[in-house]
Amino acid sequence: xxxxxxxxxxxxxxxxxxxxxxxxxxxxxxxxxxxxxxxxxxxxxxxxxxxxxxxxxxxxxxxxxxxxxxxxxxxxxxxxxxxxxxxxxxxxxxxxxxxxxxxxxxxxxxxxxxxxxxxxxxxxxxxxxxxxxxxxxxxxxxxxxxxxxxxxxxxxxxxxxxxxxxxxxxxxxxxxxxxxxxxxxxxxxxxxxxxxxxxxxxxxxxxxxxxxxxxxxxxxxxxxxxxxxxxxxxxxxxxxxxxxxxxxxxxxxxxxxxxxxxxxxxxxxxxxxxxxxxxxxxxxxxxxxxxxxxxxxxxxxxxxxxxxxxxxxxxxxxxxxxxxxxxxxxxxxxxxxxxxxxxxxxxxxxxxxxxxxxxxxxxxxxxxxxxxxxxxxxxxxxxxxxxxxxxxxxxxxxxxxxxxxxxxxxxxxxxxxxxxxxxxxxxxxxxxxxxxxxxxxxxxxxxxxxxxxxxxxxxxxxxxxxxxxxxxxxxxxxxxxxxxxxxxxxxxxxxxxxxxxxxxxxxxxxxxxxxxxxxxxxxxxxxxxxxxxxxxxxxxxxxxxxxxxxxxxxxxxxxxxxxxxxxxxxxxxxxxxxxxxxxxxxxxxxxxxxxxxxxxxxxxxxxxxxxxxxxxxxxxxxxxxxxxxxxxxxxxxxxxxxxxxxxxxxxxxxxxxxxxxxxxxxxxxxxxxxxxxxxxxxxxxxxxxxxxxxxxxxxxxxxxxxxxxxxxxxxxxxxxxxxxxxxxxxxxxxxxxxxxxxxxxxxxxxxxxxxxxxxxxxxxxxxxxxxxxxxxxxxxxxxxxxxxxxxxxxxxxxxx
Numbered sequence: 001x002x003x004x005x006x007x008x009x010x011x012x013x014x015x016x017x018x019x020x021x022x023x024x025x026x027x028x029x030x031x032x033x034x035x036x037x038x039x040x041x042x043x044x045x046x047x048x049x050x051x052x053x054x055x056x057x058x059x060x061x062x063x064x065x066x067x068x069x070x071x072x073x074x075x076x077x078x079x080x081x082x083x084x085x086x087x088x089x090x091x092x093x094x095x096x097x098x099x100x101x102x103x104x105x106x107x108x109x110x111x112x113x114x115x116x117x118x119x120x121x122x123x124x125x126x127x128x129x130x131x132x133x134x135x136x137x138x139x140x141x142x143x144x145x146x147x148x149x150x151x152x153x154x155x156x157x158x159x160x161x162x163x164x165x166x167x168x169x170x171x172x173x174x175x176x177x178x179x180x181x182x183x184x185x186x187x188x189x190x191x192x193x194x195x196x197x198x199x200x201x202x203x204x205x206x207x208x209x210x211x212x213x214x215x216x217x218x219x220x221x222x223x224x225x226x227x228x229x230x231x232x233x234x235x236x237x238x239x240x241x242x243x244x245x246x247x248x249x250x251x252x253x254x255x256x257x258x259x260x261x262x263x264x265x266x267x268x269x270x271x272x273x274x275x276x277x278x279x280x281x282x283x284x285x286x287x288x289x290x291x292x293x294x295x296x297x298x299x300x301x302x303x304x305x306x307x308x309x310x311x312x313x314x315x316x317x318x319x320x321x322x323x324x325x326x327x328x329x330x331x332x333x334x335x336x337x338x339x340x341x342x343x344x345x346x347x348x349x350x351x352x353x354x355x356x357x358x359x360x361x362x363x364x365x366x367x368x369x370x371x372x373x374x375x376x377x378x379x380x381x382x383x384x385x386x387x388x389x390x391x392x393x394x395x396x397x398x399x400x401x402x403x404x405x406x407x408x409x410x411x412x413x414x415x416x417x418x419x420x421x422x423x424x425x426x427x428x429x430x431x432x433x434x435x436x437x438x439x440x441x442x443x444x445x446x447x448x449x450x451x452x453x454x455x456x457x458x459x460x461x462x463x464x465x466x467x468x469x470x471x472x473x474x475x476x477x478x479x480x481x482x483x484x485x486x487x488x489x490x491x492x493x494x495x496x497x498x499x500x501x502x503x504x505x506x507x508x509x510x511x512x513x514x515x516x517x518x519x520x521x522x523x524x525x526x527x528x529x530x531x532x533x534x535x536x537x538x539x540x541x542x543x544x545x546x547x548x549x550x551x552x553x554x555x556x557x558x559x560x561x562x563x564x565x566x567x568x569x570x571x572x573x574x575x576x577x578x579x580x581x582x583x584x585x586x587x588x589x590x591x592x593x594x595x596x597x598x599x600x601x602x603x604x605x606x607x608x609x610x611x612x613x614x615x616x617x618x619x620x621x622x623x624x625x626x627x628x629x630x631x632x633x634x635x636x637x638x639x640x641x642x643x644x645x646x647x648x649x650x651x652x653x654x655x656x657x658x659x660x661x662x663x664x665x666x667x668x669x670x671x672x673x674x675x676x677x678x679x680x681x682x683x684x685x686x687x688x689x690x691x692x693x694x695x696x697x698x699x700x701x702x703x704x705x706x707x708x709x710x711x712x713x714x715x716x717x718x719x720x721x722x723x724x725x726x727x728x729x730x731x732x733x734x735x736x737x738x739x740x741x742x743x744x745x746x747x748x749x750x751x752x753x754x755x756x757x758x759x760x761x762x763x764x765x766x767x768x769x770x771x772x773x774x775x776x777x778x779x780x781x782x783x784x785x786x787x788x789x790x791x792x793x794x795x796x797x798x799x800x
Contacts, residue, residue, distance in 0.1 A: 089622035089640035097301030108644025135348030136162035145220035155530030158473030161411030176216035182799035190791025197227035228266035240427025264299035323356035362779035372773030473510035500536035552605030614650025656722035676719025
């Protein structure tokens with residue numbers, strides 16, 4: 001790809017977002033002016049974004065936004081949100097590998113104990129909305145052929161159809177070009193430390209004008225084969241027969257009972273997108289697109305070093321834990337210029353299918369219901385789920401230059417879930433003398449869920465003067481949720497079914513004012529409300545009195561989920577100083593969070609559910625900068641400080657509560673309370689990027705980059721209650737060198753340059769590191785960072 005107008009190329013996976021990071025809210029790209037032998041930086045050109053529902057220069061958006069353009073995403077191999085988040089102040093993504101979604105939060109709005117990622121279902125925790133184009137849809141998107149990513153910090157329910165508790169992430173795909181043909185072909189090969197194989201990635205993007213200025217088709221196709229790096233050396237050879245814990249000093253006995261799988265967390269992902277753009281008239285434009293992603297991951301990226309003395313990159317699970325996820329989305333978008341306003345209609349139809357397996361042995365052993373008496377006991381769960389969504393948003397945005405401007409929209413969302421979870425205990429029924437028609441199937445759960453949601457939203461802005469504006473916004477919403485669950489436990493002949501329903505409606509508000517102090521310095525203040533819908537848990541109510549034996553049911557206070565709510569106050573500044581050589585932005589904020597939703601488990605059966613409890617407050621500071629001189633050097637950096645803690649007592653919000661204060665009694669004083677630090681968010685996050693660009697005497701262009709991101713420690717449970725622990729902070733270093741000439745470019749890179757080993761999350765807590773009968777529980781593990789990757793990428797571009 002030609003380089004004369006390209007933005008800086010930081011080919012560093014962990015630090016890619018810092019490449020063009022904007023200061024507190026803006027990601028700004030530089031336009032490069034080239035001469036014969038050197039690249040000379042000139043005043044940066046601001047990115048245009050649509051976060052405010054109008055095309056606006058990013059520095060003029062009166063709230064906190066970070067945007068990253070597509071050129072940066074491609075050249076930095078920035079393909080996952082966790083890589084972006086390392087350099088976006090206020091955004092945190094808990095990395096748990098590719099097997100399933102990872103917890104995503106903004107500004108510390110999380111009380112979930114760091115835990116196994118399947119508790120998130122097909123989501124990221126619910127505090128941040130994700131959009132693919134104009135459609136609200138969660139997907140762990142591999143960012144290919146993306147025009148830009150916009151990260152909006154703070155509630156956005158007065159601008160967007162999907163209400164948000166704390167923020168929104170928008171993936172904006174590249175639109176078809178009706179004027180010119182283009183082709184882009186890219187390939188990557190890389191080596192991952194601790195892996196026995198090589199990985200590779202390929203993608204092709206083609207744009208074909210069909211009717212000049214009227215009709216165009218764009219297609220993108222990609223394939224990723226990541227070799228994985230986690231070994232599974234303790235897989236049982238024959239479930240229900242093999243001994244999962246043989247005499248480990250006897251190699252023959254180990255080999256007879258166990259087998260090893262190298263690099264079990266291998267990932268293969270196929271992705272495609274087809275988009276047809278039709279300029280129906282000069283004032284009406286329609287775009288139809290279909291997105292598809294098929295992802296297969298063989299296992300978790302976890303280590304059982306503390307629980308089972310494995311290596312740093314070894315899991316002690318007895319069964320492989322693969323997970324296959326398939327996403328499909330069809331979008332029809334129509335934009336019409338009505339003269340007084342622009343009308344946008346966005347229709348989305350999506351489906352999601354999942355098929356996975358989990359090692360369930362330790363959960364059942366922990367119940368101590370007699371499973372531990374079977375020497376060959378090992379259990380697994382097979383899970384399938386399918387989701388279907390229909391989204392419709394209609395929006396009017398006023399045009400013109402009048403003192404008054406407005407946005408008005410309507411939103412409808414319809415969601416259906418069908419899921420099945422089947423738990424198998426091979427050999428155990430025979431061991432206890434039972435002959436069951438279900439064979440080794442011990443537990444079967446079927447879940448059906450429907451949700452309908454509608455909302456009206458909008459904003460009204462008045463330009464008080466050429467410098468000063470004021471905005472008021474509102475959102476009315478209404479939803480109905482219905483969850484049906486049926487399950488059977490053959491061992492105790494207990495069957496239950498439940499059909500739980502919930503509904504709610506309400507109104508949210510927003511106030512904003514913005515003032516331009518000079519042509520290069522502006523400030524804003526926003527008071528806004530965030531909201532996350534409630535619902536019902538998919539667990540049958542308990543029968544009173546409880547029958548003897550094993551029960552799986554919800555007590556009366558474990559059925560309904562109340563909505564939670566945030567009140568956000570933010571003050572920020574955007575500035576461009578020293579003749580546009582320094583961009584410096586910042587924001588301070590305080591957030592009050594009430595009726596907090598978090599994960600819990602039922603008292604009977606330990607089934608994962610959502611519970612409400614307590615209130616919290618988060619305060620912080622976010623700063624970003626970018627500076628450019630007349631030479632080849634570029635510098636950019638970010639810093640975020642988050643102080644998030646409980647504001648009131650929150651009994652039940654943390655599992656595993658014991659005698660926390662050491663008075664010999666487990667009572668209310670042991671429960672989480674005011675001042676307890678919230679889980680999963682570091683107090684300090686920072687990034688720094690240094691880039692160097694020069695044209696060589698042979699006509700080739702050289703780009704070199706170095707980056708570092710730093711994160712401080714996190715706590716795994718609120719206030720370190722319930723055997724919570726501190727996961728230490730760490731820094732990640734990356735470097736890259738790119739050579740390019742005309743349509744060709746080659747990049748050499750190293751991510752996690754120092755091969756840093758660190759834990760990003762845990763399952764359960766260290767109290768689970770214990771023996772049950774003759775079994776050592778392996779329920780506790782740690783998610784680990786991806787080790788060093790070294791690779792080379794080649795790219796050919798034509799017509800771009």
